[in-house]
Amino acid sequence: MVDLRFQGAQVLGPDGLAECDLAISGGRIVDHLACKTVALPGYLLLPGIVDLHGDAFERHLAPRRGAMKQMAEGLVAAEAELAANGITTAVLAQFVSWEGGLRGLEFADQVFQAIRDTAPGLVTDLRAQLRFETHQLDLYDSLPDRIAAWGVDYVVFNDHLPHARLAEGRKPPRMVGQALKAGRSPEDHFALMQRLHAGRDQVPDALDALCSRLAARGVRMGSHDDATEAQRSRWHARGVAIAEFPETQDAAQAARSAGDKIVLGAPNVVRGGSHNGNVSALDLIAMGLCDALASDYHYPSPRRAALMLARGGVADFAESWRLISEGPAAVLGLTDRGQIKPGYRADLVILDERTHRVAATLVAGRFSYLSGDIADRFFAT
Numbered sequence: 001m002v003d004l005r006f007q008g009a010q011v012l013g014p015d016g017l018a019e020c021d022l023a024i025s026g027g028r029i030v031d032h033l034a035c036k037t038v039a040l041p042g043y044l045l046l047p048g049i050v051d052l053h054g055d056a057f058e059r060h061l062a063p064r065r066g067a068m069k070q071m072a073e074g075l076v077a078a079e080a081e082l083a084a085n086g087i088t089t090a091v092l093a094q095f096v097s098w099e100g101g102l103r104g105l106e107f108a109d110q111v112f113q114a115i116r117d118t119a120p121g122l123v124t125d126l127r128a129q130l131r132f133e134t135h136q137l138d139l140y141d142s143l144p145d146r147i148a149a150w151g152v153d154y155v156v157f158n159d160h161l162p163h164a165r166l167a168e169g170r171k172p173p174r175m176v177g178q179a180l181k182a183g184r185s186p187e188d189h190f191a192l193m194q195r196l197h198a199g200r201d202q203v204p205d206a207l208d209a210l211c212s213r214l215a216a217r218g219v220r221m222g223s224h225d226d227a228t229e230a231q232r233s234r235w236h237a238r239g240v241a242i243a244e245f246p247e248t249q250d251a252a253q254a255a256r257s258a259g260d261k262i263v264l265g266a267p268n269v270v271r272g273g274s275h276n277g278n279v280s281a282l283d284l285i286a287m288g289l290c291d292a293l294a295s296d297y298h299y300p301s302p303r304r305a306a307l308m309l310a311r312g313g314v315a316d317f318a319e320s321w322r323l324i325s326e327g328p329a330a331v332l333g334l335t336d337r338g339q340i341k342p343g344y345r346a347d348l349v350i351l352d353e354r355t356h357r358v359a360a361t362l363v364a365g366r367f368s369y370l371s372g373d374i375a376d377r378f379f380a381t
Contacts, residue, residue: 040350050089052331075114212238226254226255236254
């Protein structure tokens with residue numbers, strides 16, 4: 001943790017970028033401080049990126065099937081990537097799914113334990129999110145206690161069963177590869193999917209009870225890939241107040257009308273549209289139907305998306321950056337970060353003003369990333 005005064009940078013405040021001094025002490029932003037001054041002309045000084053849903057860490061924990069790294073070492077490698085992309089708070093989204101393999105309960109148990117035990121010793125604020133497949137009725141009774149043991153406080157509900165095909169008795173595409181990844185025969189995998197599909201009528205009532213139990217424990221809850229207004233409204237009635245990656249404008253509008261938070265994928269913005277034909281994040285942002293952008297599967301995307309939104313005139317720079325800093329912090333209930341103001345954590349990202357590449361990242365006043373010419377300025381006597 002360092003005491004520093006930054007001078008000459010363009011600092012992002014509520015009204016936009018302006019050249020001003022910024023001091024940090026004790027891991028917080030302060031009004032004034034007599035201490036070492038670092039000259040940063042040619043750089044942008046911005047609130048650190050808060051990523052509230054990302055799964056790109058998987059490649060570090062399991063770089064190749066059958067060649068798992070030590071989980072702690074994988075998390076250290078993942079943190080390095082996060083820091084290099086200006087992310088100061090990261091929610092790591094891990095499945096517990098009937099799909100098995102890297103999405104199965106056994107692997108998830110290792111991941112959540114590793115995050116719980118390793119994250120306190122890292123610089124980046126790493127948090128865990130459980131993505132739970134809703135038709136696993138056999139896990140409902142034990143899930144709240146598992147969540148508590150893992151230290152998870154954010155749960156998102158998914159349903160990836162191909163119900164239409166299963167109702168017709170047809171096998172879904174790519175099922176054989178999925179079965180092999182799960183360590184099952186294709187026949188056993190298909191039988192499992194059919195069994196879960198057959199229990200679909202029990203799921204709504206079971207979800208009502210589960211969500212009530214989780215809400216009583218203070219667990220934050222979201223739904224994933226809502227496709228219709230009715231679907232989002234059902235989740236809202238259960239106290240599930242975050243809509244992650246709604247697939248349609250109707251679902252997003254239903255979330256907004258109910259006062260729920262809307263999270264969209266930053267890669268959708270960078271690509272200029274959804275990779276699977278869903279509603280464009282750009283369109284939803286332009287309509288005011290977005291509270292936060294998340295990395296989803298690509299950690300460079302939040303920064304790139306914010307810059308693209310500002311460059312394209314969809315929103316001004318302050319509002320664009322707010323979607324990856326203040327906005328996601330508010331969704332997570334984190335009132336101590338996401339803005340540059342006295343008393344807030346010194347979670348900061350410094351960009352080269354010309355290239356917009358990340359030059360340095362600080363988390364609570366500690367460096368998580370520092371690279372290139374800017375390092376000379378910090379270590380100059």
